[in-house]
Amino acid sequence: MTVKMGRFERVKYLMVTLNVLVCLSGFALLTVAFLLLFHPTEIRYVVSLNTVIFTGAMYAVVLSVVLFILGIMGSIAAYRENRTLLMLFLMLILLIFVVELCAGVGAFLFKFQLTKPYFEDDLVNYYNGDNVTSPYSANSNSIMISFECCGVSGPKDFLRTLEFIILNPHHEVPEACCKRNKATPDGVIVNLKECLSGNVDFIHNQGCFELIIDKLEVYLYVVGIMNICILVIELCVMITAIWLYQRA
Incomplete structure (x- = not known):
């Protein structure tokens, strides 16, 4: 009887420990999600x-909150043997x-949305230009200015962006693609006229996709690995919970 009780106690505290890991994994997942949503x-x-x-x-934000609640709930259930x-x-x-x-x-089925052609199609379909209120265009401009890049693959992307061409018939690229003077506080465009006319000496010729995807994939791989680890922990928690339920 003493041996059985000792085993029960060990499994009970194992479940409490696993639920603490569930809480910690939820906190870690929340941290990564916030880094993605509010990255500097x-x-x-x-x-x-x-x-x-x-x-x-x-999804990661919601899941992290749920995991934290479940971790606390599981710890209480195991400790009270309820x-x-x-x-x-x-x-x-x-x-x-x-x-x-x-x-x-x-996520596996929709991974095609993380490819260059998908980003190019979005640019062609939704990008309007510089002086617009479109959230897509505003975010795209911020990316191009910050990373000193132009388009998804390069400046030629805008030659087939119909709405941009209609709204800016005399511009080869948007102002966000123009090289800027870093020495000035506002980052003044070096030569706006030459840039908009398509002079490659005054345009950022590097596409944004190559510059961003490597940085972004690090976070996505971390989330994927964390999700697998969480699934393993949850499986162990379920096994211990079944064992305790049968003997409580």
Whole structure:
């Protein structure tokens, strides 16, 4: 009897420990999501431009809060050896486990939205120019100015951006693509006329995709790895919760 009680106590405290890990993983996930949404550089604008990334970041925020609550609930259920609370916790953690699996499958299915052609299509379809109130255009301009780049692949992207051509018939590129004088506080454009006319000496010729995607993928890979780790922890929690429920 003493051996059985000792084993029960060990499993109980193991479940409490695992639930503490659930809480910590939720906090870590929230930190990464906030970094994506409020990044000090213009990466936050990239997040707002892409539906999949923005949805994923919001999903991470909600999931982190749910994990924190479940972690506390699971710890209380294990410590008090309450069968009703253990069953409720088990059902909720199983539901979250299934949701995370579905989210992972969805992210895999929609990964095409993180490719260069998809960003190019968005630019062609939604970009208007410089002096507009369009959130997409405003965010795109902020990215191009901050990273000193032009378009997704380069300045030639704007030659097939119909709405930009209609609104700016005499401009080869938007003002956001123009080289600026870093020595001035406002970053004054070096030569606006030459830039807008397409003079390559006054335009940032590097596309933005190559400059941003590597920085962005680091955060996305971190979120993916964290999601896998959370799933493993949740699986261990469910196993211990079932064991405790049967013996509580």
